[in-house]
Amino acid sequence: MARIVKKHEARKNEILDVAQNLFYTQGFDQTSINQIIDQVGIAKGTIYHYFKSKYELLDAVVERLIKQMKDAIQPILTNEELSAIDKFNMTFKIIGQMKFERKEFMLELLRVMNRDENVILHQKMVTRSIDYIAPILAQIIKEGIQENSLNCEYPDEVATYILGLSGYMNRYFTKIIIEIQEGREDIEVYMIQLKGLERVIERMIGAERETLSLADETLVRKFFTDQED
Amino acid sequence: MARIVKKHEARKNEILDVAQNLFYTQGFDQTSINQIIDQVGIAKGTIYHYFKSKYELLDAVVERLIKQMKDAIQPILTNEELSAIDKFNMTFKIIGQMKFERKEFMLELLRVMNRDENVILHQKMVTRSIDYIAPILAQIIKEGIQENSLNCEYPDEVATYILGLSGYMNRYFTKIIIEIQEGREDIEVYMIQLKGLERVIERMIGAERETLSLADETLVRKFFTDQED
DNA sequence: AAAAATAGACCGACGGTCGGTCAAAAATAA
DNA sequence: TTATTTTTGACCGACCGTCGGTCTATTTTT
Missing domain, CATH: 1.10.10.60 (Homeodomain-like)
Incomplete structure (x- = not known):
């Protein structure tokens, strides 16, 4: 050759x-x-x-992805015009955007990621995102505490809990999304899960009720109704 | 042969x-x-x-483990002398006990489970335990709401969040435990994580502060200080 | 006689190794 | 400067042992 x-x-x-x-x-x-x-x-x-091994190649792929994510989030932190809860919302919105950039690609992605055998990639993403993103989240929470808009005893720990939880939920969500796609489940199940998660995270960080928004509701609904396959 | x-x-x-x-x-x-x-x-x-495949064998192993867990928990539910928060505490204590039955075995276990390649077993356990245990947890929460000792908008969803979260945190905890074992980390880091998780779950289910106890503090400390290797 | 259980030779695909090729860059000699 | 030698590291692909899984023959149970 x-x-x-x-x-x-x-x-x-x-x-x-x-x-x-x-x-x-x-x-x-x-x-x-x-x-x-x-x-x-x-x-x-x-x-x-x-690359020394297939696993090391996987590590490198994940590392690159998380670094990209961190770079996208970093600017939010330094923006002094945003309140803590705003920063929180924006952070999750950006992470969501990065994951769901293209619809067609994403649907195939979800189908693959949801297979039990493929946990490794997903788990690695969560673990590394905790390493990189949790400190950022913790800082936002601490700002919120100083601003008196949040109240939370263990900001550093809670930051990891939130990422761990949303990491897990991502997996759960993909299952639901696939089921909705296949007509075996109703959109509302997803909406309730999303709402529930928002209310729970609010409690975790001690935010006012209904101030947290992980994803825009109308946008989510549009995603499902616009589907034509 | x-x-x-x-x-x-x-x-x-x-x-x-x-x-x-x-x-x-x-x-x-x-x-x-x-x-x-x-x-x-x-x-x-x-x-x-x-067994049709190696994966099906894994499924069967996990299924058997979870069934054992469920059978151990079930009696708590029907015990009418216990308050909702008591049931909650006992459920977690039993799950913990099942996982940490023998110390020596467990330490080897933790070391293995913590390697990234071995996520599959752990993840399967979390997923299946949510299927089996979440409904039980949800029922306890609902009882607590009726008793007025808990307050929670989405009991079914929160039950899955708690299991998902503690599943993920288990992984994180093992890392800390190994590091404490190797003298690279202080016990207090673990105690704080544990306390943090307790306070967070209390908020999730709307329980009074300091009423939830995932593990007995003195017992946890004893586990680490009794070590002699 | 039929069905269930067991054995183990066998298969292709896989991740990974190894000895070696080759061209560009760096060092040396002219 | 220019010519020559040395070194580096990107690159190749045949090859290896191991793996999950299949197949068929044989034995045991019903």
């Missing part, structure tokens, strides 16, 4: 792009190293020149 | 016992079918006579 030489970082990113896409659309277990190297157009040995 | 024939259920349980033990001490991915059949003392074909 023809030998094509590239810059280290360029090749590495090529591999990460392909791997990320395949992990997402097929799941981690269901994606073979051979599939990845075929799609990138490199040999077996080459990929092991960049 | 000598041919040993057993009753269907007996053999099935033999396989489940060995599989459960290996999944726990090595992780799911790291346990091979060959290891299991060697330890049970059967041939390859035999195990596939009982």
Whole structure:
């Protein structure tokens, strides 16, 4: 086969792009190293020149994703015009947006992610997001406490609880969304879950009732009703 | 090899016992079918006579564990002498006990469970425990609402949130426990996490402050200080 | 005689290794 | 400067052991 030489970082990113896409659309277990190297157009040995193992490749994919997420959220923190609860809402909105960028892609994604075998990617995302995002969330909560708009005894811990909970709920939500898609479940089930989660997180951080909004209700409804397949 | 024939259920349980033990001490991915059949003392074909796939074997292991858990919890529900919050506390105490029956075994267990590759077993446990235990928890919450000792808008949903959250936090806790074991972290970090979780769940179900107790504090401390390795 | 249980040889796919190729860059000699 | 040598590391693909799973023959039970 023809030998094509590239810059280290360029090749590495090529591999990460392909791997990320395949992990997402097929799941981690269901994606073979051979599939990845075929799609990138490199040999077996080459990929092991960049990543020591398949798991290390997964780590790198997750790491890159979370870093992107963190970079998107960071600016909200420093915006002094926003109240703590506003920052909270915006943070979740951005995380949501990053996950659901394109509808068609997302539906396939959900179907794959929901299979039990593919927990690894999801779990890794949650764990790493706790490492990266929890401190940000904790800081927002502390600001809120100083502003007297929030009240919370253990802001650092609660930040991790919120991420852990929403990580879990994401998995649960995908199940519901798939069931709604297939007509086996009603939209309202999803709306109630969403509302319930909002009220619960409000209590966790000691916010006023109905001040937290994880997702725009009309937008969510539109997502389901606009479907045409 | 000598041919040993057993009753269907007996053999099935033999396989489940060995599989459960290996999944726990090595992780799911790291346990091979060959290891299991060697330890049970059967041939390859035999195990596939009982379970269609390795995943189905995992499902069966988890199912059996959760059923045991449910059976242990069920009596609490019907005990009319207990208040809702008492039932809540006892439920968590029993779940905790089942997980931490033997100290030595548990420490090995924690070390294994905490490795990222072994999420599958844990995640399956969480998912299935929500199916089985959440309705029980929800009923307790509803009783508490009627008793006026709890207040909660979405009892069914909150029940799943609590289990989802404590499932995820279990994972996080194991990390801390291992770090304490290795002297890299202080016991107090764990105590704070535990307290934080108690206060948060109290808020979720609208209980009085300091009424919820997920684990006995002195017992937890004893667990760590009694260690001699 | 039929059905259920057991055995173990066998299979293709998988993740990963290894010895080695080759071109560009760096160091050295002219 | 230019020519020559050395070093680096990106790249290749045949190969290996292990894995989950299949298949068929055989034995036991009903």
